[in-house]
Amino acid sequence: MPFIRLKCDELIPEREKHTYVTEKEKSIIPLCNISTVPGDMTERGCAFAGARGVVGGPITDAIQIVHSPIGCAYYTWATRRHMSDQYAWSLPGRLDNVAFNRRYCVVTDMEEKDVVFGGSRKLLKSALESIRLFPEAPGVIMYTTCTSGLIGDDIGSVAKQIEKETGKLVFFAEAPGCSGVSQSKGHHVANRQFFGQINEIRRKQPELILPEEERTPYDIVLVGEYNMDWDLKVILPLMERIGVRVLTTFTGNARMMELVRLPDTKLNVVHCQRSATYIADMVKEGYDIPYVKASFFGIQQTNKALRTITHHFGLDELAEQVIAEETARIQSALDWYRERLSGKTVAIYVGGPRVWHWIKLLEELGMKVVAGACTFAHEDDYEKINSRAPDGMLVIDNPNEFEIEELLETCKPDIFLCGLKEKFLGRKMGIPTLNSHSYEKGPYAGYVGFINFARDIYQALGAPVWSLINGKGE
Amino acid sequence: MSANHQPISIDGIAYNQLKIEKKPITPEYVRRDPELVPKANRTVVVNPARTCMPFGAMFAGLGMHRGLPFVQGAQGCTTYVRYTFCRIFQEPASIANASFHEDAAVFGGRKNFIEGMRNLIVRYHPDVVTVVTTCSSEIIGDDMVSFIKAARKRLITELGEEDGSRPKLVLVNTPSFAGSHIVGYDRASRAFLETLAQDHSKPNNRINIIPGMVMPGDVREIKHLLREMGVDAYTLFDISDVFDTPLMPPQTLPYYPEGGTRITEVEDMGNSMATFALCQNEGGLGARYLEQKFEIPAFIGPMPMGVRSTDLFLKRVSEVTGKEISKSLKDERGRLLDFMADTLHHTMMKRVAIFGDPDIATGITRFACELGMEPVAVMSGTKTKTFTADIEGIVAESGAKPLILNGSDLFEFEESLKAMPVPVDVIIGNSKGADIAKELQVPLVRAGLFVYDRVGYHKRPVIGYRGGERLLADLVNAIMDFSYPEERTQQL
Numbered sequence: 011m012p013f014i015r016l017k018c019d020e021l022i023p024e025r026e027k028h029t030y031v032t033e034k035e036k037s038i039i040p041l042c043n044i045s046t047v048p049g050d051m052t053e054r055g056c057a058f059a060g061a062r063g064v065v066g067g068p069i070t071d072a073i074q075i076v077h078s079p080i081g082c083a084y085y086t087w088a089t090r091r092h093m094s095d096q097y098a099w100s101l102p103g104r105l106d107n108v109a110f111n112r113r114y115c116v117v118t119d120m121e122e123k124d125v126v127f128g129g130s131r132k133l134l135k136s137a138l139e140s141i142r143l144f145p146e147a148p149g150v151i152m153y154t155t156c157t158s159g160l161i162g163d164d165i166g167s168v169a170k171q172i173e174k175e176t177g178k179l180v181f182f183a184e185a186p187g188c189s190g191v192s193q194s195k196g197h198h199v200a201n202r203q204f205f206g207q208i209n210e211i212r213r214k215q216p217e218l219i220l221p222e223e224e225r226t227p228y229d230i231v232l233v234g235e236y237n238m239d240w241d242l243k244v245i246l247p248l249m250e251r252i253g254v255r256v257l258t259t260f261t262g263n264a265r266m267m268e269l270v271r272l273p274d275t276k277l278n279v280v281h282c283q284r285s286a287t288y289i290a291d292m293v294k295e296g297y298d299i300p301y302v303k304a305s306f307f308g309i310q311q312t313n314k315a316l317r318t319i320t321h322h323f324g325l326d327e328l329a330e331q332v333i334a335e336e337t338a339r340i341q342s343a344l345d346w347y348r349e350r351l352s353g354k355t356v357a358i359y360v361g362g363p364r365v366w367h368w369i370k371l372l373e374e375l376g377m378k379v380v381a382g383a384c385t386f387a388h389e390d391d392y393e394k395i396n397s398r399a400p401d402g403m404l405v406i407d408n409p410n411e412f413e414i415e416e417l418l419e420t421c422k423p424d425i426f427l428c429g430l431k432e433k434f435l436g437r438k439m440g441i442p443t444l445n446s447h448s449y450e451k452g453p454y455a456g457y458v459g460f461i462n463f464a465r466d467i468y469q470a471l472g473a474p475v476w477s478l479i480n481g482k483g484e
Numbered sequence: 485m486s487a488n489h490q491p492i493s494i495d496g497i498a499y500n501q502l503k504i505e506k507k508p509i510t511p512e513y514v515r516r517d518p519e520l521v522p523k524a525n526r527t528v529v530v531n532p533a534r535t536c537m538p539f540g541a542m543f544a545g546l547g548m549h550r551g552l553p554f555v556q557g558a559q560g561c562t563t564y565v566r567y568t569f570c571r572i573f574q575e576p577a578s579i580a581n582a583s584f585h586e587d588a589a590v591f592g593g594r595k596n597f598i599e600g601m602r603n604l605i606v607r608y609h610p611d612v613v614t615v616v617t618t619c620s621s622e623i624i625g626d627d628m629v630s631f632i633k634a635a636r637k638r639l640i641t642e643l644g645e646e647d648g649s650r651p652k653l654v655l656v657n658t659p660s661f662a663g664s665h666i667v668g669y670d671r672a673s674r675a676f677l678e679t680l681a682q683d684h685s686k687p688n689n690r691i692n693i694i695p696g697m698v699m700p701g702d703v704r705e706i707k708h709l710l711r712e713m714g715v716d717a718y719t720l721f722d723i724s725d726v727f728d729t730p731l732m733p734p735q736t737l738p739y740y741p742e743g744g745t746r747i748t749e750v751e752d753m754g755n756s757m758a759t760f761a762l763c764q765n766e767g768g769l770g771a772r773y774l775e776q777k778f779e780i781p782a783f784i785g786p787m788p789m790g791v792r793s794t795d796l797f798l799k800r801v802s803e804v805t806g807k808e809i810s811k812s813l814k815d816e817r818g819r820l821l822d823f824m825a826d827t828l829h830h831t832m833m834k835r836v837a838i839f840g841d842p843d844i845a846t847g848i849t850r851f852a853c854e855l856g857m858e859p860v861a862v863m864s865g866t867k868t869k870t871f872t873a874d875i876e877g878i879v880a881e882s883g884a885k886p887l888i889l890n891g892s893d894l895f896e897f898e899e900s901l902k903a904m905p906v907p908v909d910v911i912i913g914n915s916k917g918a919d920i921a922k923e924l925q926v927p928l929v930r931a932g933l934f935v936y937d938r939v940g941y942h943k944r945p946v947i948g949y950r951g952g953e954r955l956l957a958d959l960v961n962a963i964m965d966f967s968y969p970e971e972r973t974q975q976l
Binding site for chain 1: 529531538561665923
């Protein structure tokens with residue numbers, strides 16, 4: 011099947027090259043990672059969101075300073091569900107009730123005069139004040155936005171000044187909202203700039219590098235794992251049991267100092283392969299450290315991930331042992347859900363990789379993916395989708411709201427896995443939905459997480475509310 | 485059998501079973517530098533209590549029937565705001581965007597606007613598009629008036645005179661570096677009335693209501709009050725059936741909620757008897773515009789919360805329309821008073837801290853004083869000219885001397901509460917106060933625009949006598965949950 015033009019796109023035919031139906035023999039790579047059609051009611055976000063929300067946000071102990079008018083900071087204050095266990099003190103002897111990275115929102119609050127006369131001084135002053143206010147933080151991470159980017163504030167020189175005056179670690183990402191075509195640009199910028207800054211810090215302060223005697227031959231870093239709803243609570247114990255040591259993650263629940271030591275690993279394991287393969291590539295190039303790709307969603311993929319990692323270290327037997335134990339543990343629960351979910355159809359709309367991460371996993375539940383859509387996927391994501399997708403699956407790159415509605419109306423999936431903005435829309439159409447970005451009740455990763463995922467899908471589908479809707483079954 | 489081998493039940497693993505060990509960021513307690521606590525002593529803003537100007541304009545634009553905001557800026561400007569509406573209301577929020585990428589930032593947003601407006605209108609056929617500017621479009625200097633003319637020309641060329649002219653385009657300039665979401669809504673109220681309201685010199689015997697950024701439950705309550713009095717009214721930006729809509733598929737595509745103010749209603753607002761802007765700072769501009777342009781009397785605030793402010797609102801409506809305050813409303817008032825009398829031992833002398841947008845913070849403070857509570861700190865996240873004087877006026881009678889923070893941040897609010905020698909008993913404010921209340925170990929009664937961490941807040945009113953009952957019940961029950969052992973609550 012070739013590209014197809016949806017009914018709602020008759021008047022914006024340029025969208026046709028983004029929309030196709032899968033066919034094994036004739037795989038198509040749609041136009042992707044290109045400009046959005048203005049006014050098409052896109053679901054995409056901005057580069058700043060990719061840098062601040064996805065890559066930088068999960069870092070737990072940094073003061074995260076947004077250099078902008080108030081809104082860009084307000085919307086990124088503790089919204090995504092990236093969790094942490096690092097807490098500040100609220101009183102002597104009592105820790106805060108919310109982890110440090112979600113507790114405070116720090117912003118320069120640019121005003122008209124800053125736009126006219128420049129905001130660099132305000133940024134410097136704000137950063138120095140926040141370091142005084144939060145001396146417990148080892149450093150700051152600063153982000154530019156449309157406003158500070160367009161007026162050309164020199165964040166790099168402010169960073170140098172802060173380092174000089176305070177000796178604190180400083181990361182920054184220059185990903186104004188209007189740069190790039192989607193969040194994806196911000197992932198890339200944050201990867202590239204953080205890596206550069208990590209190198210610089212290691213060069214200037216070699217004492218921060220992990221000493222040889224504290225390293226083990228089995229050190230790994232989980233790259234592109236953001237600890238959504240505590241996915242790490244299921245992934246880390248698995249890693250321990252297969253005999254590897256996780257130095258840190260990039261960037262779920264990560265400390266700034268750990269990130270400085272990111273290149274001291276023996277192997278990088280890349281989970282989100284859209285937002286973070288960049289840094290794995292750079293570490294490989296700069297430090298000659300290999301990486302492997304892995305998915306921790308579903309049984310087969312988690313099995314494969316464990317085997318890939320252990321194989322690298324010659325620990326294959328440990329993986330087999332863990333796999334046997336874990337699959338046995340969840341078998342009866344899995345059977346229970348498989349019996350109830352078998353034959354149901356699914357549409358998935360996520361950022362990128364989860365479409366192909368999840369096709370296999372849903373098949374493990376006996377479900378069939380009938381449509382998949384990605385906000386910011388690149389060519390390699392569509393290659394992976396094509397290789398995993400069943401024939402006849404509708405694929406849309408960067409879908410807009412109308413296309414999503416048409417997708418739901420024509421494919422009539424039994425459930426729609428999507429983001430927060432779309433989940434209420436799907437429900438209005440009578441289709442059960444599930445938040446696949448921040449999850450409903452995670453963790454969803456690993457073996458136990460897979461049962462949570464199945465449970466939430468079943469709860470969405472099985473709720474009596476759907477059978478109470480007027481006109482159903484009449 | 486070790487824990488690792490325990491079979492997993494169909495319940496999976498619940499969040500509270502994860503055993504997250506809290507790790508302190510430093511070995512010792514770190515005291516916040518008291519010199520930097522007052523916002524006046526620092527540049528940086530920590531934990532803001534307001535958001536960006538376009539938010540208010542988008543809120544307003546969604547309150548129009550078949551109304552779509554179009555945001556002239558980067559995609560995040562739309563996505564973040566939609567996300568926020570979704571969190572508050574658990575409803576879809578459709579907003580279009582010009583998708584500024586590098587080329588727009590360099591060459592200006594003209595092409596994106598004209599193409600974007602065309603793409604939106606030919607597919608969605610909206611009645612009205614609210615053109616919302618952003619930091620970026622304002623900085624690069626997009627000439628929106630000429631862009632709108634060009635877009636209209638393009639539409640007429642493609643769709644013909646009639647169809648191309650049909651959708652109204654209303655421009656609201658909202659550079660976020662010049663004000664908060666409050667200002668965005670205020671500006672939208674003026675922009676819509678300036679663009680659409682007409683004077684036919686044909687009195688319509690109606691009043692106009694500009695509700696401000698209140699909840700669907702509040703708008704419904706205002707309608708109820710007016711219905712009981714037999715008063716006909718127009719509501720500008722009526723979000724009641726936009727942000728609280730029924731689940732009744734099938735939907736016709738594209739999705740539009742059924743509610744929202746009609747264009748014809750806004751056009752006819754130039755013929756009304758009076759305009760009531762329930763919030764001084766959210767809609768006052770629109771009311772004043774109608775007063776200047778069409779000599780329609782404007783009644784701007786106070787938000788009809790609690791007894792006296794609701795009395796005042798109804799009295800003014802009665803005077804303007806000549807309709808009497810109905811027996812049913814007098815009964816509602818009486819029921820609220822009865823409830824206040826029955827709960828006074830739980831509210832009298834309670835030390836309360838209040839924060840939020842200026843009008844609701846003022847309204848809550850007034851009601852709290854009527855309940856015999858003692859406001860010890862009152863904060864507006866947005867600075868206004870009158871907030872400090874308004875609060876001073878309200879508390880004067882009771883003799884309370886609260887800390888008044890006009891346009892500060894929640895960091896100062898929190899640290900000020902922590903520094904009080906006698907602790908506060910209860911906090912009233914939005915969900916951003918949850919962390920503060922937990923640390924102070926006092927209840928948070930949720931009220932205001934940004935309530936997203938509990939369900940159902942938006943469905944019921946805080947306005948009017950019945951809204952007062954609801955708020956009072958929430959307040960007393962929260963205090964009970966926190967401060968009384970169960971054996972003391974068997975006989976209230």
